[in-house]
Amino acid sequence: xxxxxxxxxxxxxxxxxxxxxxxxxxxxxxxxxxxxxxxxxxxxxxxxxxxxxxxxxxxxxxxxxxxxxxxxxxxxxxxxxxxxxxxxxxxxxxxxxxxxxxxxxxxxxxxxxxxxxxxxxxxxxxxxxxxxxxxxxxxxxxxxxxxxxxxxxxxxxxxxxxxxxxxxxxxxxxxxxxxxxxxxxxxxxxxxxxxxxxxxxxxxxxxxxxxxxxxxxxxxxxxxxxxxxxxxxxxxxxxxxxxxxxxxxxxxxxxxxxxxxxxxxxxxxxxxxxxxxxxxxxxxxxxxxxxxxxxxxxxxxxxxxxxxxxxxxxxxxxxxxxxxxxxxxxxxxxxxxxxxxxxxxxxxxxxxxxxxxxxxxxxxxxxxxxxxxxxxxxxxxxxxxxxxxxxxxxxxxxxxxxxxxxxxxxxxxxxxxxxxxxxxxxxxxxxxxxxxxxxxxxxxxxxxxxxxxxxxxxxxxxxxxxxxxxxxxxxxxxxxxxxxxxxxxxxxxxxxxxxxxxxxxxxxxxxxxxxxxxxxxxxxxxxxxxxxxxxxxxxxxxxxxxxxxxxxxxxxxxxxxxxxxxxxxxxxxxxxxxxxxxxxxxxx
Amino acid sequence: xxxxxxxxxxxxxxxxxxxxxxxxxxxxxxxxxxxxxxxxxxxxxxxxxxxxxxxxxxxxxxxxxxxxxxxxxxxxxxxxxxxxxxxxxxxxxxxxxxxxxxxxxxxxxxxxxxxxxxxxxxxxxxxxxxxxxxxxxxxxxxxxxxxxxxxxxxxxxxxxxxxxxxxxxxxxxxxxxxxxxxxxxxxxxxxxxxxxxxxxxxxxxxxxxxxxxxxxxxxxxxxxxxxxxxxxxxxxxxxxxxxxxxxxxxxxxxxxxxxxxxxxxxx
Numbered sequence: 001x002x003x004x005x006x007x008x009x010x011x012x013x014x015x016x017x018x019x020x021x022x023x024x025x026x027x028x029x030x031x032x033x034x035x036x037x038x039x040x041x042x043x044x045x046x047x048x049x050x051x052x053x054x055x056x057x058x059x060x061x062x063x064x065x066x067x068x069x070x071x072x073x074x075x076x077x078x079x080x081x082x083x084x085x086x087x088x089x090x091x092x093x094x095x096x097x098x099x100x101x102x103x104x105x106x107x108x109x110x111x112x113x114x115x116x117x118x119x120x121x122x123x124x125x126x127x128x129x130x131x132x133x134x135x136x137x138x139x140x141x142x143x144x145x146x147x148x149x150x151x152x153x154x155x156x157x158x159x160x161x162x163x164x165x166x167x168x169x170x171x172x173x174x175x176x177x178x179x180x181x182x183x184x185x186x187x188x189x190x191x192x193x194x195x196x197x198x199x200x201x202x203x204x205x206x207x208x209x210x211x212x213x214x215x216x217x218x219x220x221x222x223x224x225x226x227x228x229x230x231x232x233x234x235x236x237x238x239x240x241x242x243x244x245x246x247x248x249x250x251x252x253x254x255x256x257x258x259x260x261x262x263x264x265x266x267x268x269x270x271x272x273x274x275x276x277x278x279x280x281x282x283x284x285x286x287x288x289x290x291x292x293x294x295x296x297x298x299x300x301x302x303x304x305x306x307x308x309x310x311x312x313x314x315x316x317x318x319x320x321x322x323x324x325x326x327x328x329x330x331x332x333x334x335x336x337x338x339x340x341x342x343x344x345x346x347x348x349x350x351x352x353x354x355x356x357x358x359x360x361x362x363x364x365x366x367x368x369x370x371x372x373x374x375x376x377x378x379x380x381x382x383x384x385x386x387x388x389x390x391x392x393x394x395x396x397x398x399x400x401x402x403x404x405x406x407x408x409x410x411x412x413x414x415x416x417x418x419x420x421x422x423x424x425x426x427x428x429x430x431x432x433x434x435x436x437x438x439x440x441x442x443x444x445x446x447x448x449x450x451x452x453x454x455x456x457x458x459x460x461x462x463x464x465x466x467x468x469x470x471x472x473x474x475x476x477x478x479x480x481x482x483x484x485x486x487x488x489x490x491x492x493x494x495x496x497x498x499x500x501x502x503x504x505x506x507x508x509x510x511x512x513x514x515x516x517x518x519x520x521x522x523x524x525x526x527x528x529x530x531x532x533x534x535x536x537x538x539x540x541x542x543x544x545x546x547x548x549x550x551x552x553x554x555x556x557x558x559x560x561x562x563x564x565x566x567x568x569x570x571x572x573x574x575x576x577x578x579x580x581x582x583x584x585x586x587x588x
Numbered sequence: 589x590x591x592x593x594x595x596x597x598x599x600x601x602x603x604x605x606x607x608x609x610x611x612x613x614x615x616x617x618x619x620x621x622x623x624x625x626x627x628x629x630x631x632x633x634x635x636x637x638x639x640x641x642x643x644x645x646x647x648x649x650x651x652x653x654x655x656x657x658x659x660x661x662x663x664x665x666x667x668x669x670x671x672x673x674x675x676x677x678x679x680x681x682x683x684x685x686x687x688x689x690x691x692x693x694x695x696x697x698x699x700x701x702x703x704x705x706x707x708x709x710x711x712x713x714x715x716x717x718x719x720x721x722x723x724x725x726x727x728x729x730x731x732x733x734x735x736x737x738x739x740x741x742x743x744x745x746x747x748x749x750x751x752x753x754x755x756x757x758x759x760x761x762x763x764x765x766x767x768x769x770x771x772x773x774x775x776x777x778x779x780x781x782x783x784x785x786x787x788x789x790x791x792x793x794x795x796x797x798x799x800x801x802x803x804x805x806x807x808x809x810x811x812x813x814x815x816x817x818x819x820x821x822x823x824x825x826x827x828x829x830x831x832x833x834x835x836x837x838x839x840x841x842x843x844x845x846x847x848x849x850x851x852x853x854x855x
Contacts, residue, residue, distance in 0.1 A: 078827070079827045079828065079829075079830060079831075080826075080827035083824070083826075083827065083829070152826070152827070153824060154824050158784075158785050158823070158824065160783070160784050160785070160801055161784040161785065161824065161825060161826060164783075164784070168718070168783065168784060168826060169718065169826045169827050170827060171827075172826075254801075255801050255802025255803075256737075256802070257737035257801075257802070258737070258782070258783055258801050258802075259717075259737050259738075259740040259749070259782050259783060260718070260782075260783040260784075262740070262741055262742055262743070264737055264738050264740075270802075271802065272785060272800050272801055272802060272803075273800060273803075306655070306664075307664060308664040308666070311666070311667055311670065311671050311674065312670065312671025312672075312674065312675065314671075315671045315674075315675050337787070337796050337797055337798050338798050338800065339797070339798050339799075339800040339803045339805045342697070342698075342701035342702050343702060345697060345701070346690075346694045346697065346698075349690065349693070349694070350686075350690060353686040353689065353690060354686065356682055356686070357678060357679055357682050357683060357686075360640075360678040360682050361674060361675050361678040361679070363644065364674040364677070364678055365671060365674060367644065367647055367648050367651060368667035368671070368674050369667075370648065370651040370652055370655055371651045371654075371655070371665065371667045372651075372654075372655065372664055372665025372666065372667065373651075373655040373664060374655065374658075374662065374664055375590055375652065375655040375656055377589035377590060377593075377656070382589070382593065385593060385648070385652060388648055389597055389600075389645060389648060392641065392644045392645060392648075393604075393641065393645075396637045396638075396640060396641045397637075399633055399636075399637040399689075400630070400633050400634075400637070403629065403633065403689060403690075403693045403697075404693070404694075404697040404701075405625070405626055405629050405693045405694075405696035405697040405700070406626065406629055406630050406633060406693070408626060408697070408700065408701075408794060408795065408796055409615070409626055409630070409791070409794050409796065411796055411822065412787060412789065412796065412822030412823065413822070454589075458596075461596070462596065462600070465600050465604070469600075469604050472608075473607060473608075473612065473613035474613065476613055476614055476615055477613045477614065477615070477616075477791075478615065478616065478789075478791030480789065480820055480821075480822050481822075482824045482829065482830075483829065483830035484829075484830045485830050485831075486830075487830065487831060488818050488820055488833060489818060490616065490791065490818055494613070497613065567663075567664045
């Protein structure tokens with residue numbers, strides 16, 4: 001292990017170098033979080049438009065025709081514009097929120113702090129990753145303003161719909177090409193970021209910070225980086241092949257004999273299933289890229305407010321590693337009915353079910369940690385508890401979908417929508433909320449408002465159950481997803497339930513304005529935060545709030561113990577021992 | 589605050605579970621031979637994972653309720669036995685559950701998707717395109733004509749790209765927009781996609797399968813109840829996806845024979 005080098009780069013000069021093109025991991029972390037905030041607001045507005053259209057398909061939405069004169073003439077959303085909104089919602093949320101905030105955002109800010117480093121291993125590459133991510137986001141958003149609208153083939157962009165170009169209908173022109181370019185660029189940023197996370201974790205830990213003493217959140221970001229390194233390395237070439245199919249006349253994903261709009265397509269020899277395999281080989285690990293940082297954040301925060309050590313710290317880390325390995329063996333469960341050899345369905349089903357074992361252990365460890373705790377019900381603590389609940393709810397429905405025989409009925413229905421929104425959407429968001437309320441004092445030197453935070457929690461917690469639990473009922477009734485209207489005889493009776501979901505979604509969305517207000521107001525008006533407001537043990541709390549440019553003022557901390565020292569006799573009657581604190585004098 | 593959390597979580601758990609138990613929204617009645625196996629597997633999973641759901645949520649609620657106790661001098665308690673019983677419990681219980689579900693479930697899956705069709709099955713070709721399904725019966729000769737993509741044309745209604753001028757087998761092929769099948773007779777569908785991915789889904793038949801351009805995918809089942817049911821597309825195929833549907837009409841054999849004759853006469 002190295003001792004951290006002193007001042008790997010000089011403090012920045014001038015506004016641009018300090019706040020915009022900064023190589024400081026803390027500024028970059030905040031930039032990622034700000035980008036994710038813009039993205040999540042965009043994604044949520046898109047979901048409101050979708051929900052409004054599903055509940056009242058003929059309603060005119062004021063002003064929408066200004067954004068898209070073709071897609072929403074008179075404010076009424078056309079079927080193709082609905083699909084574009086859906087595609088953009090999924091893409092923005094998965095890539096620019098669920099990957100960007102919990103991993104790139106919090107990870108960038110806190111991983112170096114938690115291992116006692118002064119910065120990331122490669123600060124310039126780190127800065128590059130952020131700006132490349134921003135370019136990817138802008139490319140994606142620009143597709144809202146092209147002639148035939150954004151891509152409409154879903155965030156999964158199944159070929160050949162996504163590959164054959166304009167003949168396949170609206171949204172298959174420039175919009176789809178921009179989608180593929182955006183995701184390819186995003187992959188570059190993630191690969192650079194993942195390398196940086198891995199190098200920092202392995203090489204820049206301060207004296208005494210053995211792997212076993214790393215905080216759970218650091219472990220989770222490290223493991224997530226390893227997953228990301230492999231996953232994005234597959235998605236990027238897949239997107240490049242898709243771009244080539246679209247613009248260079250290749251046929252990686254397009255077979256011969258396709259007739260679209262009465263025109264025989266000039267392609268031959270490609271395989272639509274190849275795209276699905278490449279996409280899901282990335283796509284399923286991506287689910288864990290979104291949720292594992294949440295696991296880490298919850299395991300990091302829960303003991304702080306439970307005032308007791310996390311139950312089974314080694315089992316927790318073992319489970320995270322097991323989940324990472326297994327995440328590469330399950331992608332085919334998205335493809336049970338795709339036309340791939342049905343024998344392989346069983347092969348993919350078994351590891352999918354096995355992955356529920358470490359997931360169950362992790363959940364039980366959290367619940368076991370809460371047992372006999374002295375819980376402090378702060379806002380971050382509430383979001384941790386909420387996380388456990390929604391993760392259980394989302395995980396349980398995975399039991400159904402992991403089985404090909406049941407997937408035969410539930411595939412492509414709202415049951416799937418409810419499942420993944422709970423388990424990777426809402427759960428990951430609760431992890432992000434918990435992290436925000438917890439770390440905000442460190443990042444901005446000010447506390448967030450607790451009353452507003454608690455209102456935000458309660459409205460969100462009840463709201464998400466009202467939105468996503470009914471989707472399971474819709475799925476059981478056979479309600480197909482990705483429909484812009486429900487005109488089938490057997491779907492019409494389900495419209496009242498859709499209206500309930502829409503109203504709940506609008507309320508839950510409105511509750512997020514409380515969070516937004518709290519976030520902005522506290523940044524400027526919040527009461528000053530002490531260095532360690534929550535009485536936590538890890539190194540980020542052993543420096544000032546916010547930390548100085550080089551994190552520890554030129555004196556790297558020396559770590560004495562692991563992060564899990566709660567409920568012990570600490571200095572001055574405290575019930576915890578900080579990682580870098582010297583051994584307390586024995587009580588007399 | 590802890591008690592409030594416990595109460596809210598308990599209410600959510602009870603209401604969510606009650607709606608499942610009371611079957612307020614539920615699967616439509618099954619009309620296939622293999623459907624009861626799927627429904628049985630679904631119920632087994634519902635029961636076991638339902639118990640897991642309720643127990644985990646209520647345990648969380650209970651522990652949170654109790655951990656809010658603020659009595660002076662109260663000490664934290666470590667879970668009895670530590671993490672080991674948790675790990676063992678999860679591994680054994682969930683492991684056993686997985687084994688049981690997989691053994692039964694993979695048999696159910698295999699019986700639908702991995703067994704060869706009955707040799708006496710009624711063979712029907714299905715072509716999916718943006719945004720319609722077409723069905724083809726082989727006609728009196730029992731043979732399907734060859735498919736020529738370059739001849740596919742919407743205006744002349746040559747949906748399958750048949751070449752009756754040169755292909756005798758194609759001359760009596762019957763192409764219709766509705767799937768009619770006899771009750772209690774095995775049916776073998778051959779799925780082809782003309783342009784992009786589509787899917788064949790009939791909730792009442794408990795069957796679903798993607799159409800993939802370039803692949804010819806067999807799908808077989810037996811319907812047990814006469815009636816008219818919707819076939820819907822479940823694989824995103826473009827702007828008209830939500831509107832892509834056809835009907836499957838399950839009818840007695842005699843009525844089916846009659847129907848087929850009528851269709852042949854109209855071709």
